[in-house]
Each structure stands twice: as C-alpha cells, then as structure tokens.
Amino acid sequence: MTRAILLVLLSHWRMHRLQLVTLLTGIALATGLWSAVQAINAEARASYARASDQLALGQFDEIRDPAGSISLSRYVDLRRAGWQVAAVLDGSIRIEGQTVRVMGIDMVSAPALPAVTQTEQSATPPEPADILTAPGRLLVSPDLAPVFEGLDGYPPVIVSTALPPSFVLTDIGVAESLLDRSGQISRLIVLPEQPLDIPSLGDVAPGLIRTSPASQLDTAQLTDSFHLNLSAFGLLSFAVGLFIVHGTVGLAFSHRRGMIRTLRALGVAMPHLVRIILFELVTLALVGGVLGLVLGFFIAGALLPDVAATLRGLYGAPVDGQLSLRPAWALAGLLMAIGGTLAASVHALWRLSEMPLLAGPGVQAWRGSATSWRITAVTGVTMIAGGGICFAMFGGLLAGFVMLAGLLTGAALLLPLVLSLLLAALSRRANGPVAQWVWADMWSQLPGLSLAMMALLLALAANIGVGTMVSSFRLTFTGWLDQRLVSELYITAGDDAQGQLISEWLAPKTDAILPIRSVELPHETGPLFLYGVVDDPTYSEHWPLIARSPEAWARVHNDRAVLINEQLARRANLWPGDVLTLPPDHTLPIVGVYSDYGNPTGQAIVAMPVLDSIVPKVPTRRFGIRVDPSVATDLAQTLRDRFGLPTSAVVQQSAMKAQSLAIFDKTFVVTSALNVLTLGVAGFAILTSLLTLWTQRLPQVAPIWALGQTRAQLARLELVRSVLLAGLTAVLALPLGLLLAWVLLAVINVQAFGWRLPMHLFPADWLRLFLLTMLAAAVAAALPALRLLRLPPADLLKVFANER
C-alpha cells in the first residue's frame, strides 16, 4: 500500500521534471554555498591547528629580547645558570620568487616536533651527523619539494607532510647560514622541566622578557572575525536558497491537491500520507544535499587559494591551499539540507494536513492572505528591535551579527506589507484600464511572489552593503597608504652595523633618513610593537591621526608622549589624555591615535630617545629614505650593488603600495564571489515563484485576452510585471543595503578588526546593480512569458468552458 502511494506521489515528479530540477537545485544551492563556506573555515582552522601542533606554537612559555634577537652568549649564560631553554631562529627567505618561512630549532634540546618524529620514523632516517653538521638537511613542506628541485646552494631536502605549507624546518646551525644571521636567536622555548633553584631571568639575562602562551599571538583568535564574516555570508546564502525550496515545495503541493484528494477518497489516512510525504522530502533533501556537497566542494576548492592568500597576507596564518574532504563537514551539510528542506516545507505540509477531505484542486487556498502581512510585518519590526537590543545589551562581534541578522530578516518580513501599500498607492494613481489592471494584478500576485522578493531584497541589500563596505575600505585604504608610505625608498639592512654604514653613506645624498626601529613588548591586549621615530616633518605632515591632542607631534618629541594605533586604542579603550603603561614601569601620556589598517596587533610610536630609554640597543636595520622621486630607482640599484642587498631589501614606494593593494584586493575576492552567487540564487528564486504562479495564471489572463489583449501584449505585460516588482524591491533594498554597510563599517569592523572606516557612497555601483536586477527579473519572467506567447487560444477558451 505504502509503495503504491509512494509511486503515485513520485509520478508527479515524472510529469513535472522542471519542478524536480528546481527543487533539487534549490536544495543543492543552499547546501552548496553554506558547505563551501564551512569547508573553507574548517580547512583554515585545521591548518592553524596543524601548524600550532607541528611547530609546538602556544604550548610553551617563550623568552624574547624586545630589542631584537638574542645573542648566542646570552643563551649559553641562561643554560649555564640552569635554565632549560631551546633556541629558535625564525626568518624567511625568497626562493624562486616565493616567500618561504624558515624555522631553525636546536634539534638537540628542542622538544621533538612532529615533522622530526615523522622523519626519524621513516624507512630511511637520516643520520644525526647529516642533520646536525654541515651542510645539514632541510625538512620542507610537500609544496616546496618542486621548488627546491634542481636548486644549487641549498642543503639536501627531506619532504615532510607534518609541516605547514611553504615552510622549512631545519637545525638552527643550518638556519643561521640560510638566513645569514650567524649567532642570532629569535626566541627561546622554555622547556617544561626546570631544575630546582634556578636564578631569576632578570638576574641572568636582564632585558629579556618571558611570555606565557596566552599572551603570544594566536592565529586562531586573530582570524576568528574573518571566519565569522564568512559564516554569516554562508548563512545568508543558505537562507536565500531555502526560499527556492519553499517556493517549489508549495508549487508541487498545489499541483498534487487533486491527487491527494483522490488518494484520501480511496481511503488513505492523512497521517500515513504525511509520513510518506515526509519520507519523500527527506529523500529529495538527501539527493539535493549530496549534489550541494559536490557543488560546495568545488566552490570551496576554487575559493580556498584566495582565502589562503588573504590569511597569509593579513595574519601570516599558514593555510594550505589544498582542500580535503572531511566527514564531519559532509554530515553537517546533509543535516543542514534535510533540516532546511523540512523547515521550508513545514508550512506546505501543515496546510496539507489541515485540508478538508474533499477540497477542490483550486489553488487560491495556497496563498497567503493580506491580513497575514500585518502579522509578518509586526514580527519583522520585533526582530529588528530584538537585534538592536541584543547588541545594545551584550556588544561584541557575535551580538553585532545578531543585530545584522535581525535587521535583514526583519526588513525582509516587512517587505510584503510595504510592497502592498506601494502597489495599492500606485494602482490608485494609474490611468487607463490596462495600467490599473497591471497594478491590481501585481497586487493580487504579491502573496505568491513575496517570498522570492524577500530573497531578492536580502541578496540586493547584502550586495549593496558589502559592496559599499569594501569600496569604502579600499578608498580609505588607498588614501591611507598614500599618507603613510611617503618615503621614496624602504631599505632593510642585514644587521645593525650594515645599517649604520648605509645610513652614513646615504646621509649626503638624501633629503632625510628615517630609521624604522621597533621592539615587541608584552601588553595586556597582546603583543605590542613600539616604534621610535626621529623628529622630521614627514611624520607630522603625513601621518594620519584620527584623534589627537593639540601639538601632538611636538609633545611626542618634547614630552615623552606616545601615539597609539586605532586597534590598541579600541581594544584597551585608550584615547588622547589617557596614559599607556609599558613594562617594566613606563607610563607615557597618549597624545594621538592613528589609523593602521591591515595590522592585527597593537602599535605605539615614541620619539627615538624614548625608545632607547625603554629598550636600549634596539638595532637599526630598516630605513625610510626621502629623496627626489626621479632618482629613487637609480639610488635603489646603487644601494643593492654597493651593499650587496637582495632585491627585496630595497623597495620603492610604488612597489610597496602595489603590494599592499594586491593583498587588500585578494582579501575581498571571496566576498565578491559570494555576493554574485547570492544574487544568482535570488534570481533563481524569482523564476521558481513565477513558475509556481503559472498554474493560477490562466484564469486571470483569460478574461483579459477575451477583452482583446493579444497574447503578445499579455506576455510583454508579464515581463513588465516581474521587472517592476523587482525594481520596486531594488529601490527598497538600497536604504537597507546602506544601513547594512553602516553596520558593517561602524560596528562589525570595529569589533572584528579594531578599526572604524568612513562610509563613502558609490551611486554608479547601485545603478549597475539595479540594471542587473532588472535583467535578472526579466530573464526569470521570460520562460512564463514565452509560455503565454505560445499558448494555444483553445487553452484560454477552456478557462471559460471549465469554469464552474
């Protein structure tokens, strides 16, 4: 019996293949976009976790010298005082145009890292002598194997899968020569077992600072906001996809009313029927879900390299560009597909179970009623208010997103009421019977189309909001780069001594030499980079300050005052008039806050003598050079030749800007891609809704046709109707999108990254989006219009014949 019922139900799909395709596509799109985002996030997070484990990051306390590297003799002093520490030398080299991170560890005393264990347990483990003595061995990540192939001048390579991408692990003795940093140590890992009664760090090695794992830079934490942004986008795509599912399921059920009535007349109990339909829906959800997973996997695979590049550029986070299939991800995707399908069908199922036994196959019963719009609208207002209250009460990034979700959903729920009021008003003002009919007809179609219009509203608002945010950011960022990067040349010397030589040689040839000296200090908000600056008008004229006390720069040079970056200001809530406390016991008055986009960490600027008094002997390896721009290129080459500097050590301003902008643009590739995809999904939702309405269309257009309108005219009106509705929605989406942009710029960005951006408006972009929407609506209406055009007049006549 069950089998027979199921076959009857399934016969519907055989007859309406397009509906089946639409339904499966809806489920697949919703699942696919959501899963793609989840896959990217999972992959990135797995990369961080892997890197942390592989490199034992964040597991041990560390000792650093805020002034730079630790000398070998200090390491030996600590060791001979009993301190059990392992030396690490970090750096990067460029090989074949690729930047490769190098980590040199003391293989004798460092805790065994997974890559080392893997190597030693391999079939052909290297001899210790090979690892520890010249030329040594490089353990490299698999992606680097082809890079090193055939390269002379490097130690032999051992490939290890237990390393993050673009990473070289080697003994510290090898790293010294590879990085050309003989006798230097970047940090000391404090081993877990220390002997009794060791003297204090301050007694043995004054100036060195010990930090616990908690205060070390944690990639996962840093990138959380980035991933939350992606997740929010994924959820939005999912919601939009579900509109399609909802539309198609509603359509299918309306088509099956006759069939269901017959089945019930034959004695099939309603609960039994509902169970079988549920089974059918779950099966369809599974099929669509699997398709979605395949789709998601490909989307994620296509987007991951850009995301990886972004994360590397922005946070230095090691992310593999390779996607691997994770069972948890697939399972979650399928559950989302089933859950989403059922949620989107619950309305239709409920209607079905409430249907009177002998109800006719009419379709009017399936439509929402005008009175329910008011209820929906009230719900919408409640959601907007709820989101706002949530943010006001809790604050923070998550609450920011809740507010955003409330705003978007609430606005979507308000849409039917607003549209109906608009249409009613327009219809009153219409001249002539056809125009009046068009408006009235649109109004009467609104219940069936409102869901698709909500999807469109969301997609458009997201596009406008995110587009405005990205473009505003880019504009601000470009202006900021122009201000910030004023030196014509940026030079990095090999060491302090070479820095000295270079600056002496350059002094007579340039307008100004601006040393860039910095130290890393611990602060309650995380690591803080303290920079020293010389007294030069370049800074006071160009440095972009977003908050300042009077005479800020003069006070920096005369009163031991400090400027801090926006990230630090917002994180620690410090503003001009407050003081900044630095270890061991320096308190500096804050006289200004500067914007510092793209930097995840806190930063502060003091006068050079102040830097020296806080941390003596900071090396001077980097310089900005002010020089006549026309001679910059020649001077750069001369510098490289004269001091044997690699190309990357002498960078011109334009190159630096181009590099920064390239990283910036990469950051938003994913956002734009998701934007376009969401809009595509919304267009598809309109199509499904129009197809749903098609069945009810004939009784409505037949009288108009009978009154003398040709089929071609009716088809045109069909197109116009769709375009007009989409246009109205697009107009309404604009203020919503701008509101969204404002929330993103002034709330989400501040919470996520620690900077607030000014909002710029881009009307040309809106116009383009508006036209794109019209086009999408026209394309979506084209199929129903074409059907109308080709409809045999006999069918239209039948409407009257069949009328009861």
Place this chain on the structure above:
Amino acid sequence: MNVRALLVFLVFPLSAFAQGYAGLGTSAEGFSTPKPGYEFQFPQDHGPHPDYRIEWWYLTANLQGADGQDYGIQWTLFRSALKPFESDGWQSPQLWMGHAAVTTPDNHYFSERLSRGGIGQAGVQADPFDAWIDDWHMRGDGLDHLALAASGTEFSYDLTLTASGPLVFHGDRGYSVKSADGQASHYYSQPFYTVEGVLRLPTGDVAVTGQGWLDREWSSQPLSEDQSGWDWFSLSFDSGQKLMAFRLRGERGDFTSATWIEADGKSATLDDGSVQFTPLATHNVADRDVPTRWRVSLPDKGVEVDVNAITPSAWMGTRFEYWEGPVRVSGSHTGQGYLEMTGY
C-alpha cells in the same frame, strides 16, 4: 663499560636514530682507535679527545648522612662525536650528554642534559680542569680536588671531592680490552676520593660524607657485534682494597675483566674468566627483571662476596635506560660500591 658507549650514541633526541647505531661497535671510520702502549699525558688526557668517537667522565659516590643513612650519587658527562673533530658554532659535531642521580634507600632521582659542543654550553677543559654541561660542573685544579654540582627537577647536590691515592690504570697500562675480538678503550680511574657536601632532596637538605670513584674512558669501537649488555661493579672494601670488575654478555659467551686495587693504589689486571658473576635475585623495575643481588667470586684474591643493591629500583629512565645504584657488600669482604647494568 662499553655500555656507556651505547648510551652516548643515544645522545640524540631523535630517538629512532639510535637504531642506526646498533652496529656502531664494529666500525670507526675516520676516528682514532685505542692503541696498546699509549702513553698518557696529564693534565691533557683529563681533557677531551674529539678524534675518538666516545668518551666519559663518570663519577659515582657512596655517601652517608649524619644518621648513618646510605645515599648514592652519580655524575656523568658523556661525549659523542659525529665526526672526528671539533668546530665552533652550532654545527660542531661533538655532542654532550649529562646524567646525574641521587639514590636514597627509598627513592631514585635522576636528570639528563643534552648539548652540543662548539657553543660553550657543554665541554671539558684539561687545565684548569673543568667539565660542565649547563649548570652542572665538575671542576678543580687537577683531578685531586674537585667541586661537583648537578640539579634536577627534584634534587640538587653540591659536593667537594679530595683524592687520597693515585690514578689507577686498567688493563695493560690503561689499554682495556673489551672483547675477545680485541675491541678496547683507554681507561683509568681515580677511586680514592673522600666526599663531603649537601644533597638537596624533596624531604630537605642532607649533609653527607663518603667516598667517590671517577672513571675516565675513551674509545671509538666499543662493542663486539654479539654483545648485548654488561654488568659493571666498582667495589670498595672496608679493608681499603678495591675491585673494578665487569662482565660483557655476548652470544658467543661472556667476556670478563677486572682490576684489583690495593689500599696504596697498586693494581693488578685480572684476565677474562678470573671473576665469576652469579645473579642471586632479580627485581622488577620498569617492566623488566633486573638482577639486584649478586655473588661475585675472585678465587685468586680469596674474594667471595654478596653484592646487594641498596635501592633495587635505581633505574635511570633516561633516553637510553639502564640500572645504576649504590650497593652493600658482605661475605669474605665487606664494603660498599656501585653497580651498573645495561641490556635488560
């Protein structure tokens, strides 16, 4: 003490590399090898011999607290050369490993340190004598007066050692044969130390006095292929006489050797087979049965003694594991000493 040679090769944290060393006993490419008739030069020979593969400065002491309680301490510095030379910097091929332990009747505390040469973190210099790794040291003018210190997570000690007798050379004037195949080492000892100082233990500080024994040995080809481990005894009898005796356990039969030392330092080498070793009882420690009670017979000298571990659980759970602890001697002679056993 070929045992210790193996130890040294495990100096490496890459534990699996150890397996690569199983066959090391047989080859000594590029390294110097011990020669009979070698003339020791002091103080130079107290210092390192980087052209030999392995070397150690190995001190054990039997100590007593004011209440008569027995204690034992070990202080060892191993040198292992990956290549037969020394160079400055991280890429020095000389590796150093320190082992230190304090044994009480109820507990055995131990610690291990690793370093490489070339950077000053560990090393030995002959004159003035200084052997060190991290904060551990054994230093003095010559070997006659030494200051000794080591520390671990649960213990530390600071001791002074004063020699009251001459150096003793094992084998043929310091050329000590280790197998029937002819593997050998240069081997001498200073077994006449009186020791005093303080042990710092979890239960508190303990002032101790007692006697110590220093072994100096270097070689490049320590073990014969079939040899799996050894039992090594250094015994000080209440008569003032001393006995160093070892048994290398091999598939082709055991190889034994011993040195009989009179109270005035005169010594005699006893060839393979002169000493008999009979395990009397075993103790289960670290999941293996280790003989902690022995009968040692040396008929030539009228010695028939029972050797009893004071702390049967004196297991060194270091990268290369072995048993090392103080013993009490009873029977024809009474006294105390140290026992080391590997390969169980």
